[in-house]
Amino acid sequence: MSSAVEKVIAGDVRTVARLIRDIDDKIPGVRDVLKALYAHTGKAYVIGITGAPGVGKSTLVDQMVNHYRKQGKSVGVLAVDPTSPFSGGAILGDRIRMQRHSLDDGVFIRSLATRGHFGGLSQSTRSAIDVLDAMGKDYIIVETVGVGQDEVDVVKSAQTTVIMVIPGMGDDIQAIKAGILEVGDIFVINKADREGADKTFNELRQMIDMGHNRYEEGKWKPPILKAEAVFDRGVTELLETIEKHRSHLFSESRGKTVRKKKERVREELAEMIKSRLIQEVLDRLLETGEFDGAVDAVAAGEKDPYTACDDLLLPKLRALK
DSSP states (O other): OHHHHHHHHTTOHHHHHHHHHHHHTTOTTHHHHHHHHHTTOSOSEEEEEEESTTSOHHHHHHHHHHHHHHTTOOEEEEEEEOBOTTTSSBSSOGGGSOGGGTTOTTEEEEEEEOTTOTTSOOHHHHHHHHHHHHHTOSEEEEEOOOOGGGGGGGGGTOSEEEEEEOTTOTHHHHHHTTTHHHHOSEEEEOSTTSTTHHHHHHHHHHHHHHTGGGGOTTOOOOOEEEOBGGGTBSHHHHHHHHHHHHHHHHHSOHHHHHHHHHHHHHHHHHHHHHHHHHHHHHHHHHHHTHHHHHHHHHHTTSSOHHHHHHHHHHHHHHHHO
């Protein structure tokens, strides 16, 4: 274990790749490595990129990586993709993403599966962020699957969250105020050369202005940028804005900073406990055959799924008292 920890801290790519794969596959013993690595985290800056499918998230991330590398910064990219219904792995592999960075030692790119996690980010993604942080990456970019409300979860792990939209999304823009608006630190209208870019800009501005009470007393008010990522237009402005938001975060009073960190830790610890409990209980039910027995009973019409769920869980919960 100590050898793996030392290699990760030294930036060994093969060890990091193997560790992240083991995290995703829930290999026994990986938690001990993560425990040892945690003391070496907290230096990387985490950026979340999210938005609906087709808005150009991967193209923008590719350009961001290119700019950061020109600045001499090391970058880690975690692309959270839909889970394959056959293999359980990410449908979109590393090889088809950002190929021009594949031979760059200063860039580490990995696709991760959501594994059906409702928030878009699985526990394995959070752990992978810690690994890249301990590896010494200056920036870690997390690109989420971008399906409906799932983007909201990215803010729990990112320090700056970028929400991407494109002109002509229509009702999708209105849907943003259902929850995504509250977590966006920066909004980017990609493919801004398309007709309707100004209309989209005005709609976003109105929605942000409607929540003006949240931006009083020197609080950060999300700016709206226009970009054409495929042509590398607007990317420099985005990186400059991310740095402004970073400075804003670190210029806040220490009390606020500590409180925000506690809120993030509280959220991550709660998610970790839920994930561990679910896995432990489900594994036990599978080992004893109780789960399969309940499945057979429900399928045969002998029991409804609600009763089956209670019969499986309640005895375990009573045992905890």
